[in-house]
Amino acid sequence: MPRHHAPRRRRTVRRLLAPSAGLATGLLVTGLLSAPARAQTGAEATPSPGAPIGTAARTVGDARYEPGPCPKTPEPVKALEGARCGTLTVPENRTKPGSRTIRLGVAIVPAASDTPKTDPIVWLAGGPGDDAVGEAQMAIDGGLNRDRDVILMSQRGTYSADPELLCPNVDEFNARVVGLVYDAPETERLHVQATKGCRNELAGRGVDLSAYNDTESAADYEDLRTALGIKEWNLYGISYGTHLALNYMRLHPEGLRSVGLDGILPPSRSGSASTWSSFRQGVDGLFKACADQPACNKRYPNLSATFKKLVSDLEAKPVTTTVTPPGGDKQVEVVLDGGTLVNWLTSATHTAEAVPRSIDELAKGNPRRIAEQWAGWRTNPKGIGLVSHGLSYGVFCSAWTPYESKHAALRGGRREFPSFPESVQAQAPLLTFLHPDCDVWNVPAAPRSIRDVTNSDIPTLALSGAFDAQTGADNGPYVARTLDKATVVTIPYEPHVVFATSKCAQEITASFFDRPTAPKTKCLKSLEPPEFEIGP
Secondary structure, three states: OOOOOOOOOOOOOOOOOOOOOOOOOOOOOOOOOOOEOOOOOOOOOOOOOOOOOOOOOEEEOOEEEEEOOOOOOOOOOHHHOOOEEEEEEEEOOOOOOOOEEEEEEEEEEOOOOOOOOOOOEEEEOOOOOOOHHHHHHHHHHOOOOOOOOEEEEOOOEOOOOEOEOOOHHHHHHHHHHHHOOOOOHHHHHHHHHHHHHHHHHHHHOOOOHHHOOHHHHHHHHHHHHHHOOOOOEEEEEEOHHHHHHHHHHHHOHHHEEEEEEEOOOOOOOOOHHHHHHHHHHHHHHHHHHHHHOHHHHHHOOOHHHHHHHHHHHHHHOOEEEEEOOOOOOOOEEEEEOHHHHHHHHHHHHHHHHHHHHHHHHHHOOOOHHHHHHHHHHHHOHHHOOOOOHHHHHHHHHHHHHHHOOOOHHHHHHHHHOOOOOHHHHOOOOOOOOHHHHHHHHOOOOOOHHHHOOOOEOOOEEEEEEOOOOOOOOOHHHHHHOOEOOEEEEEEOOOOOOHHHOOHHHHHHHHHHHHOOOOOOOHHHHHOOOOOOOOOO
């Protein structure tokens, strides 16, 4: 969901979306944007029964799948070795006759079993703006391809799609933010200026910005299913991918066997106010876990009160320090104010063991740990040009901001954290200046139905982490109200996207795809809280 990325705890899989060394150029052919979409007839024969998925070219309506090289990734992905790959060509805007076409990279990782099931699992990435193909290692390390093929497609506008709507200038500005007062008027001006620069660059390339949204993306995946000749498949969405999955379930239910949702972002309640609620749930869970541990509670008593006081104190009098980010060789000036501290903690729940000590040190006048972590996330040069900000704003500005007041963040902040200064309450965590950004993005509102709840009897697994400060755990029961065959599971002590960090979550997911109406959750009984760092 966020417009910048945080690390994830290393437990069973590598970090999600934390770029490592050795960026590599991939193989997807680019520059193929000029042909207008048109209905094509005379489709190739339906793939032969028993033939591996994705090995035959096929045209269905305006969509065409062609086998070919694997999509590009920012670094080599071992899980893609041996993958069957290709390209899906679809109209950019299905509502406009004669729309040009776009190309989406497809990678199909074969099942590990010699006798795979015939219904594959489709991985829907987060963001909005992340590329599913680049997340293949996480999916495979978690055992998702145990007995089913796993299909990963670059959502329109993302890294390995053509066109990509990346806008590295926005990433470069986000790196500069560490040295600015987070919610100052001048910061807002520069923030909106970067967004406008992104919009102008994409519009200048002929991109139809109104076509990058959930409705078109859901149609892309449905076109992929039919072009691959698949009767029925399963979805697994993480973070924003759950937002897309819920819309897909509502718009194209016919080919879905089951759906896994992890880090749930319901379209019907997404926006600034709900982000504050999620933040409160995640940090309350973390602070309670510390309070429940005698050693942590003794060393860091009243952690919640300490944090809230720091937010108010720093907003009134920001602290400026200079640090060298982890892995870097240059010093960076960091400004810590109340808004920065809130946004740091939203992401720091991924490294929960260190949070109490970091807050305590800051309260005692030592900002180094928090400043280094914040600067490390924001200024990592390997994170430049990976996220599709064009898709992010396409979703936010068509489906979110048109259906909430410009004061929604302030109201949500007041409700969840009444003691915070108004300047902090007015900016939802990780969604700073969202309404001014959308004013300059200037795309039409999606139909009001985009905010509808999803009513379905498709078996659904609703997974959340108790430490999730980005998409609160109460979203699981919320979506289950209208999903007749939903299983709701909250994994204790885990942050946003539990599949990335929890072996138990992976086991539950595997059992769900085996028996979608009766997943095994026994592993929850054996989970232990994290061992919090105890400083001197």
